[in-house]
Amino acid sequence: xxxxxxxxxxxxxxxxxxxxxxxxxxxxxxxxxxxxxxxxxxxxxxxxxxxxxxxxxxxxxxxxxxxxxxxxxxxxxxxxxxxxxxxxxxxxxxxxxxxxxxxxxxxxxxxxxxxxxxxxxxxxxxxxxxxxxxxxxxxxxxxxxxxxxxxxxxxxxxxxxxxxxxxxxxxxxxxxxxxxxxxxxxxxxxxxxxxxxxxxxxxxxxxxxxxxxxxxxxxxxxxxxxxxxxxxxxxxxxxxxxxxxxxxxxxxxxxxxxxxxxxxxxxxxxxxxxxxxxxxxxxxxxxxxxxxxxxxxxxxxxxxxxxxxxxxxxxxxxxxxxxxxxxxxxxxxxxxxxxxxxxxxxxxxxxxxxxxxxxxxxxxxxxxxxxxxxxxxxxxxxxxxxxxxxxxxxxxxxxxxxxxxxxxxxxxxxxxxxxxxxxxxxxxxxxxxxxxxxxxxxxxxxxxxxxxxxxxxxxxxxxxxxxxxxxxxxxxxxxxxxxxxxxxxxxxxxxxxxxxxxxxxxxxxxxxxxxxxxxxxxxxxxxxxxxxxxxxxxxxxxxxxxxxxxxxxxxxxxxxxxxxxxxxxxxxxxxxxxxxxxxxxxxxxxxxxxxxxxxxxxxxxxxxxxxxxxxxxxxxxxxxxxxxxxxxxxxxxxxxxxxxxxxxxxxxxxxxxxxxxxxxxxxxxxxxxxxxxxxxxxxxxxxxxxxxxxxxxxxxxxxxxxxxxxxxxxxxxxxxxxxxxxxxxxxxxxxxxxxxxxxxxxxxxxxxxxxxxxxxxxxxxxxxxxxxxxxxxxxx
DNA sequence: TTCAATCGTCTTTTT
DNA sequence: GACGATTGAA
Numbered sequence: 001x002x003x004x005x006x007x008x009x010x011x012x013x014x015x016x017x018x019x020x021x022x023x024x025x026x027x028x029x030x031x032x033x034x035x036x037x038x039x040x041x042x043x044x045x046x047x048x049x050x051x052x053x054x055x056x057x058x059x060x061x062x063x064x065x066x067x068x069x070x071x072x073x074x075x076x077x078x079x080x081x082x083x084x085x086x087x088x089x090x091x092x093x094x095x096x097x098x099x100x101x102x103x104x105x106x107x108x109x110x111x112x113x114x115x116x117x118x119x120x121x122x123x124x125x126x127x128x129x130x131x132x133x134x135x136x137x138x139x140x141x142x143x144x145x146x147x148x149x150x151x152x153x154x155x156x157x158x159x160x161x162x163x164x165x166x167x168x169x170x171x172x173x174x175x176x177x178x179x180x181x182x183x184x185x186x187x188x189x190x191x192x193x194x195x196x197x198x199x200x201x202x203x204x205x206x207x208x209x210x211x212x213x214x215x216x217x218x219x220x221x222x223x224x225x226x227x228x229x230x231x232x233x234x235x236x237x238x239x240x241x242x243x244x245x246x247x248x249x250x251x252x253x254x255x256x257x258x259x260x261x262x263x264x265x266x267x268x269x270x271x272x273x274x275x276x277x278x279x280x281x282x283x284x285x286x287x288x289x290x291x292x293x294x295x296x297x298x299x300x301x302x303x304x305x306x307x308x309x310x311x312x313x314x315x316x317x318x319x320x321x322x323x324x325x326x327x328x329x330x331x332x333x334x335x336x337x338x339x340x341x342x343x344x345x346x347x348x349x350x351x352x353x354x355x356x357x358x359x360x361x362x363x364x365x366x367x368x369x370x371x372x373x374x375x376x377x378x379x380x381x382x383x384x385x386x387x388x389x390x391x392x393x394x395x396x397x398x399x400x401x402x403x404x405x406x407x408x409x410x411x412x413x414x415x416x417x418x419x420x421x422x423x424x425x426x427x428x429x430x431x432x433x434x435x436x437x438x439x440x441x442x443x444x445x446x447x448x449x450x451x452x453x454x455x456x457x458x459x460x461x462x463x464x465x466x467x468x469x470x471x472x473x474x475x476x477x478x479x480x481x482x483x484x485x486x487x488x489x490x491x492x493x494x495x496x497x498x499x500x501x502x503x504x505x506x507x508x509x510x511x512x513x514x515x516x517x518x519x520x521x522x523x524x525x526x527x528x529x530x531x532x533x534x535x536x537x538x539x540x541x542x543x544x545x546x547x548x549x550x551x552x553x554x555x556x557x558x559x560x561x562x563x564x565x566x567x568x569x570x571x572x573x574x575x576x577x578x579x580x581x582x583x584x585x586x587x588x589x590x591x592x593x594x595x596x597x598x599x600x601x602x603x604x605x606x607x608x609x610x611x612x613x614x615x616x617x618x619x620x621x622x623x624x625x626x627x628x629x630x631x632x633x634x635x636x637x638x639x640x641x642x643x644x645x646x647x648x649x650x651x652x653x654x655x656x657x658x659x660x661x662x663x664x665x666x667x668x669x670x671x672x673x674x675x676x677x678x679x680x681x682x683x684x685x686x687x688x689x690x691x692x693x694x695x696x697x698x699x700x701x702x703x704x705x706x707x708x709x710x711x712x713x714x715x716x717x718x719x720x721x722x723x724x725x726x727x728x729x730x731x732x733x734x735x736x737x738x739x740x741x742x743x744x745x746x747x748x749x750x751x752x753x754x755x756x757x758x759x760x761x762x763x764x765x766x767x768x769x770x771x772x773x774x775x776x777x778x779x780x
Numbered sequence: 781t782t783c784a785a786t787c788g789t790c791t792t793t794t795t
Numbered sequence: 796g797a798c799g800a801t802t803g804a805a
Contacts, residue, residue: 093795123795167800223795258795291794390792412794446781453781488781565795584793606792624793647790647796786802 035079037072037108041065048278048311049073052082055271055305057256057298058280061342062327062630063318063590066280070252071101073278074116075108077250085115089248089270091122093255095566097588098124101254118248122263123223124565126230129244130221136237137229138216142557144430145564146215146222149423150439151175154218157461158210162203169200178208182224183292185231185262188212217468218438227262234269245273256281256301260292268304277305283338284331285627287584289613289620299338316342316630318590320349323636326666327629333661334619351668352629353637354659360393360598363641364400367595370637371406371578374593381407383592385579387628389604393597394580401578408578412585417563421528421539422546426563428518429556432502436470448527450491459483466775467758472496481759481771483746498522511556512547519543583628594632596625599640600653625658637670638662736760742777744770749780 038046048058048069060066074090077083092098098120105116118125127145134141146154155171155178177199181191188209196205215221221229234241251271253259256279259267271277279301286295302308316324324344331337357363371384386397394410401408416422424447427440435441446452463483464474478484479493502518509517519525525543528536553559579591598604605621613620629636640655736742740752742762750764758774 095795121795226795287793288795290792392791415794449782451781455781582793603792608792645796781805783805784803787800789799790797 035076037075037079041068041072042315044311044313044315045069045072048280048313049076051278051309051311052077052080052250052276054275054277055301055308056278057301057305057308057310058278058313059310059338059340060280060282060313061316061340062282062285062627063316064313064342065317066282066313067097067100067104067254067588069313070254070278070280071104071108073252074101074105078109083250086117087247088116088118088250088252089125090116090119090252091125091254091267092119093121093258094588095121095124097121097254121565122266123226126226126266127561127565129230130226130233133233133237133240136240137233139221139229140219142219142434144218144220144434144437144440145226145561146220146439147418147423147564148175149443150220151222153439153442154214155207155211158207158214162200162207162210164200164203164207174199174204174207177204178211179224180292181208182222182228183260183262185228185265187228187232219434219436220439224262227266231262231266231269234266241269242273244270249274249276251277253277253279253281255285257283257286257295257298258288258293259297261294261297262292264294264297271305275305282340283336284334284340284623285587287587287620287624287627289616290609295336299336312340314340314342316344316346318633319344319630320346320634322349322351322666323629323632326352326636326662327626329663329666330622330629330658330661331626334622336616336619350635351666352662353635353670354662354667355637355639355670356655357639357641359643360396360641360645361400363597363639364396367397367597367637367639368400368404368406370595372404379592381576381578384595385581385586385589385591385593385631386595386597387581387583387586387631389583389598389606389624391582393603397580397597406578407575408580409575411579411581411589416542416545417566419539419542421542422563424524425515425519425543425546426560428522428524429515430560431472432499432518433506433556433560435472435499435503438464438471441471444522444524445495448523450495451487452491452495456484456488456492463773463775472499477759477773481773483772483776506556511553511559512550514556515547515550583624586631587627590631590633592633593635594628594637596628596636596638597640598644599638599656599659600644601656602653603644604656605658622658622661625656736774736777736779741780743780744772744777746776747772 038049041049045065045068048056048060049072058066058069060069070090074088077088078085090098090101092101102116102119105119117128120128130137130139130143131141134143152171152175155174156166159166159169159171159174181188181195188205191205191208193202193205196202198204200207215225234244248270251267253267258281267277279298281298283295283298286293286298289295297304302310319327321344324342328342355366357366367386371381374384375381388394388397398408398410400406417426424444427443430437430440431444442457445457460471460474460478463478464471467474475492475496479489479496482489484492498521502514502521505514505517525540528539528543531539550556550559553562579589583596604625605618609617609621611617638659640653640659642653643650644653645651736752736755738752738755741749742752742760743749744762744764747762747764747767747770750762750767750770752760753763753769754761759771760774760777761769761771762777763769
């Protein structure tokens with residue numbers, strides 16, 4: 001791509017007279033010069049870039065130069081002086097996409113991108129806005145962003161207090177429902193009564209409300225809240241909204257087909273200012289319906305933005321003829337489409353290969369044989385990818401790679417920041433900076449082992465809850481009493497002192513040194529050094545890596561923000577390795593050779609998708625197939641196994657129905673699957689037996705919930721009520737009288753001899769004189 | 781409170 | 796067939 005200086009418009013020579021006649025150039029009169037970055041684009045692309053006013057929807061099929069259009073459009077806006085970098089809002093879904101966009105704009109226009117503060121993911125931009133106006137949504141600007149772990153822990157506590165059987169109603173299930181509501185922009189009071197019954201016999205919405213309340217108490221938000229609270233901020237503060245509407249005059253959205261309702265509302269509010277919106281997407285690549293993405297958003301675009309211009313990018317620059325034909329034929333089976341016809345000027349190329357295997361091991365063996373052959377013919381491993389439907393399929397391939405000594409990388413695998421040791425370490429940092437972060441404190445209070453187990457934690461919780469204070473503060477009070485056993489008391493005192501020390505050091509030393517100090521002094525490093533398990537060494541490595549990554553940030557707080565928002569680790573793209581990933585994480589990537597494995601009914605299309613969403617689910621799976629095929633530039637090979645082991649048991653499988661949808665003209669069967677008499681035969685009679693065992697599906701669970709609803713819905717006391725009871729008991733707790741007789745669970749009866757705030761000194765009849773906290777005693 | 785052993789559950793995809 | 800949660804013993 002050509003490099004252009006920042007002052008492009010002024011310095012470019014008026015070299016291309018012919019271009020002025022180009023109909024696609026509908027620039028305002030003052031920009032008659034056609035800048036060089038518009039060369040070598042096709043007409044549709046150029047139109048998508050130069051239509052700057054009003055709303056534009058760019059329907060960009062796979063491999064049609066979508067990112068190029070987006071980045072060039074931004075360059076064009078800047079070059080024509082329409083807006084300054086700080087006035088352009090460019091939203092992506094992944095950090096990877098944001099990073100790539102930033103670097104490609106950089107190549108186009110130079111260093112100016114540094115000044116594009118509003119280029120990022122929905123979540124990152126929302127977080128940025130929220131920090132600025134935190135107090136308007138009952139937070140402070142130092143709010144923390146909870147990870148899934150914290151979320152589950154918090155919900156477990158709520159369920160516990162509510163006396164809901166966690167076996168029957170798992171916390172992660174509730175988390176999923178809450179997430180779902182948030183994706184749809186629903187605050188607790190907006191959740192329909194009927195929907196509340198999906199969880200714990202109608203208490204779903206109430207639990208959601210409790211959860212939100214706890215988050216506010218903790219000065220925390222979860223992922224969904226970033227958008228939802230931002231939305232609330234805009235809706236409730238019109239002056240704030242109009243400030244952003246005026247500033248962000250040009251809005252660009254990547255992967256518009258993946259937006260959920262909350263994101264859609266968010267965008268709409270911002271776009272109502274100037275209305276210069278450009279959304280780029282492909283309804284055929286919408287594969288995130290399960291997490292709330294609404295294909296409807298893209299299908300409805302012209303309705304939502306009246307007068308919107310729709311540009312179709314249909315020329316594919318990526319794949320050869322056979323591959324593109326196969327992909328198009330599969331996706332043509334979908335009903336709900338805006339419709340695009342991809343075409344290529346490339347040659348026919350090789351046909352899509354199809355091969356059946358006995359089981360997953362043989363599948364891995366065959367694929368690896370092909371790979372080795374490609375390697376011998378001089379193809380780079382980097383240009384080879386294996387795409388699977390579900391991550392458990394990766395194991396067979398990894399085993400094979402290790403046996404053969406082939407280098408590989410897993411893309412989108414367990415993320416760095418999600419690792420146990422990284423989370424523990426960041427929990428220490430977070431608890432140091434923010435002593436009221438109960439969840440982080442709780443996470444590490446007994447890691448490494450300090451003898452502070454469940455019973456100690458329970459005491460802390462009881463006290464903290466009754467006083468509505470953070471755990472660490474409760475701990476501070478309790479260590480001055482004799483509520484705890486001496487060993488625990490000593491241990492907890494030491495821990496608190498350490499935190500105080502670290503906190504005091506926070507401004508006095510570089511944050512990386514402080515981090516190392518914390519990990520060493522807390523005994524966390526030692527814990528892993530003493531661990532003999534094979535994983536310990538790599539955990540220590542990860543801790544070192546963590547410190548190294550921290551150097552890129554100028555403070556601990558800044559680093560922690562990134563840990564919670566930046567989801568993907570930096571791709572080590574240098575070495576030559578095979579790429580192994582799920583179909584979902586393959587979106588947006590391309591490779592010369594692509595292996596698509598596990599095309600079996602039940603796995604792909606995935607059974608659960610069919611159970612949950614029926615025909616719509618099938619269509620989404622089919623889009624996934626389309627995404628998979630269109631990743632390939634030169635070669636695509638589909639494999640399926642006849643037998644696959646799922647949790648120990650061997651299960652028979654039949655080839656995917658998507659295989660039936662491939663046109664025979666574009667496919668070459670490499671080796672007939674022994675049992676099926678080859679490719680193309682009808683096999684739907686066998687499906688009945690295959691599809692049994694649907695107990696435990698969500699449909700079944702809903703039926704169960706409905707049944708339960710018919711029964712008793714007697715309301716257990718809400719958490720709110722419980723808090724109130726405790727509060728009323730403790731509100732006037734400080735006015736215990738000297739000499740008053742009291743009862744304590746552990747020490748029995750006694751008389752108060754001294755009152756010191758909420759700490760009481762009591763002469764117990766049996767236990768002698770003890771210091772206790774007032775919330776643990778009751779009047780006798 | 782901790783450790784070890786057992787039992788049951790789960791495996792789609794992720795910002 | 797792996798991980799988590801729960802249980803019982805030291």
